[in-house]
Amino acid sequence: MSTSMAxxxxxxxxxxxxxxxxxxxxxxxRQRVKCRVNLGIGDAAPLxxxxxxxxxxxxxxxxxxxxxxxxxxxxxxxxxxxxYGATLLAARVLHAIGLSxxxxxxxxxxxxxxITWLVVVGLAAGGLLGYAKG
Numbered sequence: 001m002s003t004s005m006a007x008x009x010x011x012x013x014x015x016x017x018x019x020x021x022x023x024x025x026x027x028x029x030r031q032r033v034k035c036r037v038n039l040g041i042g043d044a045a046p047l048x049x050x051x052x053x054x055x056x057x058x059x060x061x062x063x064x065x066x067x068x069x070x071x072x073x074x075x076x077x078x079x080x081x082x083x084y085g086a087t088l089l090a091a092r093v094l095h096a097i098g099l100s101x102x103x104x105x106x107x108x109x110x111x112x113x114x115i116t117w118l119v120v121v122g123l124a125a126g127g128l129l130g131y132a133k134g
Contacts, residue, residue, distance in 0.1 A: 067123035
């Protein structure tokens with residue numbers, strides 16, 4: 001069995017996002033205990049917000065990591081891959097901070113959303129261009 005990894009850059013960001021998702025899940029559990037709600041959201045706005053912070057991350061990160069993996073497998077430059085991965089991580093942290101604080105529109109939430117979309121679109125476009133050249 002070989003010890004070399006085929007996609008070490010994606011593995012790095014997948015690991016970091018795994019930790020982020022578990023941390024966000026722990027915040028949901030904390031709110032469940034605090035609000036004494038075992039299932040659903042009850043009438044607890046902070047719990048609902050924590051669930052959405054976690055859920056939103058889980059909704060976007062897998063597709064972005066898949067696109068990052070495809071870019072890496074297809075020979076994407078390491079610097080570009082790290083730029084996408086680090087930018088996505090910063091965007092998801094910004095979004096989590098913004099949405100955790102309030103359900104009202106705010107700069108962190110907005111920037112986190114827009115930057116996430118730009119990363120996904122950039123990686124998707126790269127995959128499509130690679131396919132077109134194919």
